[in-house]
Amino acid sequence: MQRRDFMKIIGGAAASWPLAARAQQRERMRRVGVLMALAADDPESQVRIAGFLQGLQQLNWTVGRNLRIDYRWGASNNEPERVRRYAAELIALEPDVVLAGTGSIVQVLRQQKPTVPIVAAAFIDPVANGSVDSLARPGGNVTGFASAEYSMSGKLLELLKQIAPGVTRVGVLRDPSSTAGAGQFGAIQAVAPSFGSLELRPIDSRDAETIERGVAAFARGPNNGLIVPASALATIHRELLIALAERYRLPTVYPVRYFAASGGLISYGPDLTEQYRLAAGYVDRILKGENPADLPVQAPTKYELVINLKTAKALGLQIPDVVRARADEVIE
Secondary structure (H helix, E strand, O other), rough: OOOOHHHHHHHHHHHHHOOHHHHHHHOOOOOEEEEEOOOOOHHHHHHHHHHHHHHHHOOOOOOOOOOEEEEEEOOOOHHHHHHHHHHHHHHHHOOOEEEEEOOOHHHHHHHHHOOOOOEEEOOOOOOOOOOOOOOOOOOOOOEEEEEEOOOHHHHHHHHHHHHOOOEEEEEEOOOOOHHHHHHHHHHHHHHHHHOOOOOEEEOOOHHHHHHHHHHHHHOOOOEEEEEOOOHHHHHHOHHHHHHHHHHOOOOOOEEOOOHHHHOEEEEEEEEEEHHHHHHHHHHHHOOOOHHHHHHHEOOOOOOOEEEEEEEEEOOOOOOOOOHHHHOOEEEO
């Protein structure tokens, strides 16, 4: 067979390939790393990642076709060696962008490689901890979505007093290793005088042992209530916190829905599944060439109030009608 005849055959075959198949062959495979604080089998992990994947799919990213995702799970906030190991593993795979589950994970990723683009699905006070220069102009390799504003911590105290007006001592869970802990406690202190005689007590905790010890010591006094602001520490130990609130009969306000869904009394905070879906939009923009330095850090756009009536009944609390009317979900 003459070479020109062979080329005609090849050319004819190529022309007959479906256009979609040829376009698919030309698509470049991109790589995304995902580093989560929660374990892979944690139901909350599954819900958040489902939101992220849904967002990617809506933007025409398909795993196996034009996208590869490498996961590392269970990089908990109180196990720094594990976080560093997982971060190093992901960076070694040379991802185009990394999705970080928490602000503390962002910090470790930046230590591994200061230039890798990072999108944080949920972090607190990224300016104070040095992750970004400003919310409007991050200025570096990090952007994403804030999981809480300090002012919202004051709303948690307001909610606690509405559902348990007899509370006069309020314990506030605080991670002393996080810059956000002081900011959240300060926001609660700022609104406390409006509720009259009220004692605030920080419960500094770093792990399960210090959480249990701190809550037990606080619960010895009368007329107690508890506030759990948003943090990786609270998320990781949410089952323990709910169990302690039940054991010591503490009316407790939590920062996001899954606490109330797991048996906590009441929660108020952002829809984190929605934030993971929105994070997919930032990942898409970075993969298409935009710079994270120019993508503003966004505040939560959707807040949820969730009430667990079964827990309220066990505590002997009557949820006021004004609170129930505002609820996005009531669990019975």
